[in-house]
Amino acid sequence: MVRGPISMAIGAAVGLASVALILSGPRLLEAVLPGQVLDMVAVWAQPSDSGRPVVAGDSPQAFLVDGADGLEAVGPIAASAGNTPVFIADVISGYTTRASRDIPAEVTTIRQIMGCRPTPPQAGSVVGHVTAGASGIDLALSTYNDRHLAAGVQQLVNLYRQTGTTVRLDVSGPAYEAYDVAVTETSAPVYLVLETGGRNRMWNLHLAPGARIERVVLLGGAQAGIANLDPVVPVEVILDSGLQSCGIQPAYGLNQGASFLRSAETGAIPVAEVEERLARIGDRAAAYDIWFRDSFGIEASTSRIGFDRGTVSVVGPVPRPEEPKASYAPINGSKIRMTQDRFFEIRGQVAEGEDFGARVKAIAQSFAFGDLENLRQGVDF
Amino acid sequence: MLRLLIGTGVLLMAVGFGAAGWQYYQTMPAGTGDVAQPFDPAAPVPSQDWLISPSGGLVPQAEALAYLRQDRFHPDRSATILRTARLIELLTQGEKLPDEPYLQVLADIRAPKLAENLCKVLTDNLAAECAVNSARVVEGSVDPVQGTAQFRLELVYRLPPEAEPLPDLGAHVLSQTSTVFELDPGAEETRTVEAALSTALAQARAACPDKGLACRVQTLSVEWTPDAPVRLAARLAWLAPLPKGVIPAPPLESAPGG
Numbered sequence: 001m002v003r004g005p006i007s008m009a010i011g012a013a014v015g016l017a018s019v020a021l022i023l024s025g026p027r028l029l030e031a032v033l034p035g036q037v038l039d040m041v042a043v044w045a046q047p048s049d050s051g052r053p054v055v056a057g058d059s060p061q062a063f064l065v066d067g068a069d070g071l072e073a074v075g076p077i078a079a080s081a082g083n084t085p086v087f088i089a090d091v092i093s094g095y096t097t098r099a100s101r102d103i104p105a106e107v108t109t110i111r112q113i114m115g116c117r118p119t120p121p122q123a124g125s126v127v128g129h130v131t132a133g134a135s136g137i138d139l140a141l142s143t144y145n146d147r148h149l150a151a152g153v154q155q156l157v158n159l160y161r162q163t164g165t166t167v168r169l170d171v172s173g174p175a176y177e178a179y180d181v182a183v184t185e186t187s188a189p190v191y192l193v194l195e196t197g198g199r200n201r202m203w204n205l206h207l208a209p210g211a212r213i214e215r216v217v218l219l220g221g222a223q224a225g226i227a228n229l230d231p232v233v234p235v236e237v238i239l240d241s242g243l244q245s246c247g248i249q250p251a252y253g254l255n256q257g258a259s260f261l262r263s264a265e266t267g268a269i270p271v272a273e274v275e276e277r278l279a280r281i282g283d284r285a286a287a288y289d290i291w292f293r294d295s296f297g298i299e300a301s302t303s304r305i306g307f308d309r310g311t312v313s314v315v316g317p318v319p320r321p322e323e324p325k326a327s328y329a330p331i332n333g334s335k336i337r338m339t340q341d342r343f344f345e346i347r348g349q350v351a352e353g354e355d356f357g358a359r360v361k362a363i364a365q366s367f368a369f370g371d372l373e374n375l376r377q378g379v380d381f
Numbered sequence: 382m383l384r385l386l387i388g389t390g391v392l393l394m395a396v397g398f399g400a401a402g403w404q405y406y407q408t409m410p411a412g413t414g415d416v417a418q419p420f421d422p423a424a425p426v427p428s429q430d431w432l433i434s435p436s437g438g439l440v441p442q443a444e445a446l447a448y449l450r451q452d453r454f455h456p457d458r459s460a461t462i463l464r465t466a467r468l469i470e471l472l473t474q475g476e477k478l479p480d481e482p483y484l485q486v487l488a489d490i491r492a493p494k495l496a497e498n499l500c501k502v503l504t505d506n507l508a509a510e511c512a513v514n515s516a517r518v519v520e521g522s523v524d525p526v527q528g529t530a531q532f533r534l535e536l537v538y539r540l541p542p543e544a545e546p547l548p549d550l551g552a553h554v555l556s557q558t559s560t561v562f563e564l565d566p567g568a569e570e571t572r573t574v575e576a577a578l579s580t581a582l583a584q585a586r587a588a589c590p591d592k593g594l595a596c597r598v599q600t601l602s603v604e605w606t607p608d609a610p611v612r613l614a615a616r617l618a619w620l621a622p623l624p625k626g627v628i629p630a631p632p633l634e635s636a637p638g639g
Contacts, residue, residue: 007385007389008385008388008389016396145482146480146482146483147482149482149483150482150483150485153483153486154485154486154489157486157489157490363483364490367479367483367486367487367490367491368490369473374490374493375490377493377513377514377515377516378514378515379454379512379514379537381453381454381455381456
């Protein structure tokens with residue numbers, strides 16, 4: 001007698017879960033399952049041998065691809081000194097890339113420095129120069145301005161004209177992308193230069209016991225911030241806009257597998273054009289090296305630690321087995337210092353009607369004389 | 382127990398397919414047309430939907446239908462107006478222009494306002510009925526300093542029946558020609574975009590050959606910017622008797638483009 005209703009309840013629960021999965025997509029799993037389980041599922045779900053789990057005999061080098069778009073980490077590796085790969089598990093304990101729902105405990109807004117020269121490192125300190133490529137770790141934090149909102153309104157208009165509804169509208173401001181930096185250098189204070197390009201960047205710091213940070217300089221990015229840094233450590237910022245107004249253009253030579261070099265090898269590009277372009281790239285990299293050396297005492301091209309696609313860089317040596325590793329510090333509950341655009345929001349923490357999507361809809365409605373129906377166009381042939 | 386299993390299976394199928402169906406429904410394009418197909422039952426509908434070109438081949442079906450079916454709108458029978466306008470023309474009384482980042486999307490949303498009077502020009506001079514098919518700002522054309530932007534407005538129309546019914550379509554070919562002309566700026570006939578459109582219609586009709594039967598304006602385009610030469614273009618189509626040696630035969634397969 002009891003088994004019947006129990007089976008029905010199980011059936012109904014499975015059915016409802018299926019509906020929820022179909023409607024909400026993979027985000028639902030992230031809300032329900034712990035990060036470690038999701039990490040395991042992500043590894044199992046990898047379709048090819050990129051991202052395969054490490055097996056005995058593997059070297060970190062096996063997970064680094066010299067690809068057309070740069071150096072790509074395709075497994076659990078971090079960039080270390082000389083841009084050589086090391087296993088993440090050998091430098092950070094408890095590492096995870098599941099940070100999309102992390103909410104910081106405290107957010108402090110900082111501003112760019114005036115001028116083009118950050119405070120130089122002190123004598124005797126170690127300069128760690130980290131460059132971040134695409135990590136794919138989008139956070140729940142986003143920041144945006146009127147241009148982003150206008151682009152969102154245009155997206156709404158196009159969707160409405162195509163489908164007659166905004167039900168499928170999925171717009172949000174540009175999120176901060178996290179990049180992890182492990183500091184295992186304990187012999188001297190570390191002066192960190194963290195360099196990124198293009199988008200909003202959130203550096204997440206993981207220190208090995210005994211590591212001390214002298215100062216952090218955030219270079220590049222539309223907006224940038226740092227999490228899990230001791231509040232007494234000074235942070236200086238020059239964003240993309242600041243670098244541009246200073247006439248500084250971060251530049252590096254091409255990797256061996258770059259599509260341009262491959263095309264040049266096959267003769268697809270005239271020799272004169274190849275030489276001219278390589279000379280131009282070389283000139284830019286040399287100019288950046290000069291500014292970098294004058295500012296931090298080292299050359300950018302030889303000091304960079306970071307792949308074009310990857311999630312972690314390590315400043316310092318790989319700890320020996322008996323030495324403690326850096327321990328993973330989540331962004332959840334952390335203290336963050338960051339630059340922000342005009343609007344800033346944390347997904348799920350915004351008052352109703354004040355998030356990006358609501359602002360977009362309100363603007364579209366006001367431009368459409370109060371009724372989105374006015375957006376409709378087209379004759380039904 | 383068996384009933385329970387079957388019941389649970391059916392329930393799961395219903396829930397699964399129902400959810401999938403709901404998702405499909407959500408992604409289905411809705412009827413986006415704000416103008417219903419007019420379909421005039423009084424307009425004569427020709428007995429055939431294909432035409433022969435002067436070279437003896439079939440006229441692409443879309444072009445043939447745009448010429449023949451005047452009981453309804455057709456996407457290949459349109460008037461396109463590319464015009465420059467001041468952004469303040471898009472505002473209502475007391476309204477101000479938004480900040481610069483929003484000018485492009487405001488112009489795109491309110492572009493239909495600029496097409497409001499153009500259909501009347503068409504119905505006064507040429508068409509039995511007219512509708513705005515699309516009105517968009519040209520991407521990247523907003524000039525925040527001048528406060529202007531370029532707009533592409535597309536009208537579709539259907540023509541009134543001619544006094545004479547169409548001749549035997551099997552014994553005639555469809556001839557087409559394109560004509561382009563430019564008007565000097567500052568003239569009365571180009572002072573406004575409506576005047577330029579009206580002039581374009583008159584010029585297009587005047588370009589119809591005297592011996593052509595049922596000459597119709599298939600497409601029309603006007604490029605209008607204040608104080609700049611106005612460029613007008615039209616594509617005309619008319620019927621002419623079959624050339625000697627050409628024998629009409631109905632198509633055995635779809636016409637190209639049909």
